[in-house]
């Protein structure tokens with residue numbers, strides 16, 4: 001009896017002090033001259049939540065020591081490494097604040113400086129590990145930072161960091177991969193924000209582009225529309241575009257779990273989010289997702305279709321034919337050429353919509369966010385060198401506006417679920433006969449690709465959908481025979497549309513609520529390859545999102 005009680009009390013206490021208990025008893029988040037961090041297990045732990053820890057670690061060879069910052073809950077996820085390119089070869093490392101305001105990491109045995117913040121100050125400085133994971137050096141008593149680690153992003157992109165360019169100072173912030181999973185040294189991959197045209201994230205291997213997120217459309221990066229299914233519950237994008245800088249970052253929503261984006265040593269982008277219940281990181285996003293995301297897979301004027309047979313992902317845009325017919329389409333990298341020269345004197349050109357794509361690279365494109373899509377069409381038509389156009393901007397209510405026009409290679413184009421439309425300039429003879437209804441350029445975005453009910457459900461959250469499903473089941477069972485409405489529970493049921501209940505009962509029988517598509521478990525299993533991990537492309541508010549050939553299906557049952 002007594003033991004049970006104390007057990008309960010202990011459990012209660014444990015859950016109450018859980019965030020604090022992450023912190024070792026003597027942990028502090030700030031240090032200054034006179035207090036050193038040495039390689040004997042001493043650490044700095046951020047205040048408030050204690051979410052981040054800084055100390056010495058070895059990712060691989062135990063004799064190579066690094067000073068790093070990691071998630072307190074998961075020391076294997078290291079977010080930042082001070083001496084990534086200068087490991088300390090023994091346990092003599094010491095981090096201290098020197099007399100001229102620098103944070104210095106010294107290899108004690110050799111006296112060599114392994115890393116330094118290079119900040120300078122005449123007055124005393126202190127260093128603090130913030131609960132965002134940012135290590136800040138500043139004058140004691142001041143809030144302005146002299147130096148902070150978020151200004152030096154590495155492979156992990158945290159909430160509150162930013163990447164991009166400052167055109168005045170010339171500063172550029174970008175991600176760099178580790179060399180290998182156990183070597184934090186600067187690796188071959190970088191991910192930079194391309195600020196020419198519309199902002200776009202490009203992963204580079206050395207000086208070769210390997211992957212592009214798609215242009216920023218005002219809401220998100222256009223090549224990964226599925227981000228919408230989890231972004232809304234997790235974080236807000238923060239894009240800054242001015243004459244001074246083009247940068248972007250994201251801010252985790254209050255109360256949302258930890259999340260981070262990482263550029264892996266293999267050049268992959270991954271978004272992970274911490275699942276407290278299972279104490280594990282869950283993958284939300286992986287890019288490139290498939291071979292069609294490989295930059296320039298189908299060359300100039302080619303388009304990649306991941307649903308096509310493996311040897312024919314690539315096809316040429318209408319009006320274009322393979323530049324290298326002998327290798328096409330197995331190797332699409334040579335791209336396509338125009339079949340016939342356009343005659344610019346004649347104003348008979350038109351536009352063919354290419355539906356649901358990740359827009360081509362806009363690096364050399366002309367952007368005008370201030371005009372409508374209709375004006376964009378006119379502007380493109382009036383300029384002979386304009387080869388295609390598309391909307392530059394997605395408004396918060398889901399409409400496309402603004403203008404981006406291409407006048408050189410259309411490169412890195414692919415079909416993508418819930419993608420945008422691009423309008424390809426063609427001559428009159430190349431356009432489909434007008435008998436097929438012409439699609440107005442201002443047509444709403446192709447919404448066909450995402451099963452809308454499913455995505456809406458994911459966005460709104462599982463609770464609502466599950467509640468709705470339960471309601472439907474209850475109503476189907478009890479509504480029909482209850483036309484007399486005898487049970488009070490039943491009469492209370494259609495509370496959402498009390499005014500419409502008489503209409504419902506007088507009209508021909510129809511479901512009292514909008515129908516939700518039901519999917520058989522077996523067909524879901526078949527479509528997702530038995531819920532195969534390799535088909536997972538993300539996670540929504542209530543389940544895992546699988547890629548099913550061209551379609552994205554959300555499994556309510558799998559989670």
Ligand SMILES: *[C@@H]1O[C@H](CO)[C@@H](O)[C@H](O)[C@H]1NC(C)=O
Pocket residue numbers: 034035036094095096106108
């Ligand atoms: C901190 O480290 C520096 C450099 O090794 C050393 O000069 C200083 O005495 C150390 N201070 C303390 C309090 O250990």
Ligand SMILES: *[C@@H]1O[C@H](CO)[C@@H](O)[C@H](O)[C@H]1NC(C)=O
Pocket residue numbers: 036038040041042
């Ligand atoms: C590590 O060494 C410092 C002195 O350099 C000492 O103050 C501290 O208590 C030691 N920490 C541990 C965990 O032994």
Ligand SMILES: *[C@@H]1O[C@H](CO)[C@@H](O)[C@H](O)[C@H]1NC(C)=O
Pocket residue numbers: 098099100101102104113116117118
């Ligand atoms: C502090 O460290 C910086 C960077 O290593 C160095 O340039 C400076 O000379 C150091 N100051 C002192 C007083 O040692």
Ligand SMILES: *[C@@H]1O[C@H](CO)[C@@H](O)[C@H](O)[C@H]1NC(C)=O
Pocket residue numbers: 116117118
């Ligand atoms: C500090 O200065 C040294 C020498 O100029 C340089 O090698 C090092 O990269 C600088 N460190 C930082 C963090 O900028």
Ligand SMILES: *[C@@H]1O[C@H](CO)[C@@H](O)[C@H](O)[C@H]1NC(C)=O
Pocket residue numbers: 305306307308309415
């Ligand atoms: C992609 O390929 C599949 C399979 O051949 C085809 O059904 C589909 O229509 C293609 N998509 C587009 C947009 O052409």
Ligand SMILES: *[C@@H]1O[C@H](CO)[C@@H](O)[C@H](O)[C@H]1NC(C)=O
Pocket residue numbers: 361362363364408409411
């Ligand atoms: C942009 O133009 C430059 C110079 O003509 C060319 O080298 C580059 O490939 C073009 N980039 C894209 C993405 O079209």
Ligand SMILES: *[C@@H]1O[C@H](CO)[C@@H](O)[C@H](O)[C@H]1NC(C)=O
Pocket residue numbers: 366383384385386407
């Ligand atoms: C037509 O487009 C090209 C490429 O964007 C641009 O350089 C040129 O100034 C435009 N011409 C006119 C008349 O707007």
